[in-house]
Amino acid sequence: MTLNRREFLLAAGGALAAAPFPAIARARPKVVVVGAGFGGATCARYLKLWSPTVEVTLIEPNPRFYSCPMSNTVLAGMNRLDDIGFGYGHLRRRVDRFVRDTVTAIDTAKRTVTTAGGHVFAYDRLVLSPGIELQFDRVQGYDAEAQRVVKHAWKAGPDQTGVLRRQLEAMPDGGVFAIAIPMAPLRCPPAPYERVSLIANYFKRAKPRAKIVVLDGNDDIVSKKALFLAAWRKHYGYDTENSLIDYRPNNVASQLDAKAMTLGTEFDEVKADVINLIPPMRAAAITAAIGARTGDNGCCAPVDYLGFESTEVPNVHILGDAILSNLSKAAAMANNSGKLCAYALGEIFAGRAPDPDPVLTSTCYSASTDRTAFHVATVFRYNSADRAMEVQSGGGVSEHESEIEFKYMRGWARNIWSDTLALPRGYPFGNRV
Numbered sequence: 438m439t440l441n442r443r444e445f446l447l448a449a450g451g452a453l454a455a456a457p458f459p460a461i462a463r464a465r466p467k468v469v470v471v472g473a474g475f476g477g478a479t480c481a482r483y484l485k486l487w488s489p490t491v492e493v494t495l496i497e498p499n500p501r502f503y504s505c506p507m508s509n510t511v512l513a514g515m516n517r518l519d520d521i522g523f524g525y526g527h528l529r530r531r532v533d534r535f536v537r538d539t540v541t542a543i544d545t546a547k548r549t550v551t552t553a554g555g556h557v558f559a560y561d562r563l564v565l566s567p568g569i570e571l572q573f574d575r576v577q578g579y580d581a582e583a584q585r586v587v588k589h590a591w592k593a594g595p596d597q598t599g600v601l602r603r604q605l606e607a608m609p610d611g612g613v614f615a616i617a618i619p620m621a622p623l624r625c626p627p628a629p630y631e632r633v634s635l636i637a638n639y640f641k642r643a644k645p646r647a648k649i650v651v652l653d654g655n656d657d658i659v660s661k662k663a664l665f666l667a668a669w670r671k672h673y674g675y676d677t678e679n680s681l682i683d684y685r686p687n688n689v690a691s692q693l694d695a696k697a698m699t700l701g702t703e704f705d706e707v708k709a710d711v712i713n714l715i716p717p718m719r720a721a722a723i724t725a726a727i728g729a730r731t732g733d734n735g736c737c738a739p740v741d742y743l744g745f746e747s748t749e750v751p752n753v754h755i756l757g758d759a760i761l762s763n764l765s766k767a768a769a770m771a772n773n774s775g776k777l778c779a780y781a782l783g784e785i786f787a788g789r790a791p792d793p794d795p796v797l798t799s800t801c802y803s804a805s806t807d808r809t810a811f812h813v814a815t816v817f818r819y820n821s822a823d824r825a826m827e828v829q830s831g832g833g834v835s836e837h838e839s840e841i842e843f844k845y846m847r848g849w850a851r852n853i854w855s856d857t858l859a860l861p862r863g864y865p866f867g868n869r870v
């Protein structure tokens with residue numbers, strides 16, 4: 438039997454797989470990236486930029502990118518949904534193939550992915566950045582019918598952020614808005630408290646007799662506590678009898694009656710005009726389908742930080758909110774680790790070992806009013822002894838809210854959108870974001 442050149446190289450690639458960092462013997466190594474959110478889009482873009490010979494296929498079902506960062510400002514009426522929504526056109530031109538579809542199956546032995554549309558794509562390395570799966574079944578009554586009325590808005594877009602905004606606008610002055618926060622781990626831990634702050638800010642301006650009931654599954658505010666409490670006291674009467682915000686910790690939302698508009702916990706039942714119920718979450722389903730989601734009762738996918746390769750499934754790299762990690766579940770981290778992964782893949786394809794000492798950073802802003810914000814910044818460095826990411830700087834937290842940080846937050850958002858989605862210089866952002 439004679440082998441043609443392609444068959445020979447494929448066979449050689451298989452044999453070389455036993456070496457620690459084998460150069461991929463193909464002329465054009467293939468990478469398939471699943472999910473064009475913050476992690477996947479960044480990784481695909483930078484992989485093509487730094488390793489132009491790699492054939493990059495990016496697969497994403499959504500026609501438009503809607504940003505979770507800044508989505509709370511849309512709920513508060515400070516921005517419009519369009520201000521945080523972007524087309525994929527610029528990114529599409531940066532990769533070899535941009536496929537609008539959902540990956541439904543992965544054959545890790547044959548190294549292929551199959552989409553709902555019936556297409557099959559081969560890969561040498563696969564990158565998964567599919568974000569989170571919301572566990573509606575962990576709240577009794579949060580079925581498909583209830584989901585039509587009660588929104589989570591934990592994935593941004595017209596059917597979530599847009600609908601919840603309209604519900605808040607339609608709520609009568611003197612009405613009750615109830616928000617349920619799940620127990621950690623959750624995507625962007627400060628974001629629920631930012632949401633409370635900004636909706637309080639909207640009510641203060643537009644519906645001064647309204648109330649916000651916060652049912653928090655955690656035993657306390659889990660992020661930037663002192664900063665949020667200071668802002669709630671200063672702006673929203675917190676700790677006084679006229680407080681706009683009624684914060685109730687240790688209250689896990691376990692029952693929803695969407696017809697009666699009630700939300701139940703072990704200790705409480707709240708009747709509300711608008712309910713925002715954020716259910717518990719875990720790594721998106723496609724990570725479980727290949728056995729990569731093993732950590733903490735199957736919540737998320739462990740990785741080796743040198744290149745974000747799954748510790749469970751070889752040749753599959755996992756990014757963003759789907760990973761089991763102490764790294765921040767933040768767009769900033771997904772974007773930063775998308776670049777680290779893109780760089781590591783380039784090294785692997787060139788037969789070199791990736792940087793043994795990687796450093797990652799994350800900065801997360803939270804707005805406290807329609808003109809003030811604060812931040813926390815964290816630096817993580819790889820510790821090779823225990824193969825973990827260690828926090829390098831414990832500082833990096835604002836002392837107090839400020840107007841200048843609100844401006845920085847807007848700049849941060851424009852930067853990360855441009856970087857992730859390859860938006861051109863001079864892109865016409867909305868005036869307000």
Ligand SMILES: Cc1cc2nc3c(=O)[nH]c(=O)nc-3n(C[C@H](O)[C@H](O)[C@H](O)COP(=O)(O)OP(=O)(O)OC[C@H]3O[C@@H](n4cnc5c(N)ncnc54)[C@H](O)[C@@H]3O)c2cc1C
Nearest residue numbers: 472474475476505506540567568625757758766767768769
């Ligand atoms: C209200 C809110 C505010 C936030 N604010 C901030 C902030 O200020 N700063 C910050 O840093 N972070 C913030 N975050 C967190 C940030 O949004 C996430 O950490 C970030 O989106 C994670 O990126 P990702 O790539 O892991 O997932 P995502 O951005 O969710 O992208 C996942 C993508 O994968 C696609 N996908 C899923 N399954 C499949 C499949 N089977 N086939 C193909 N595609 C698939 C999805 O359609 C999606 O587009 C906030 C989050 C929320 C909810």
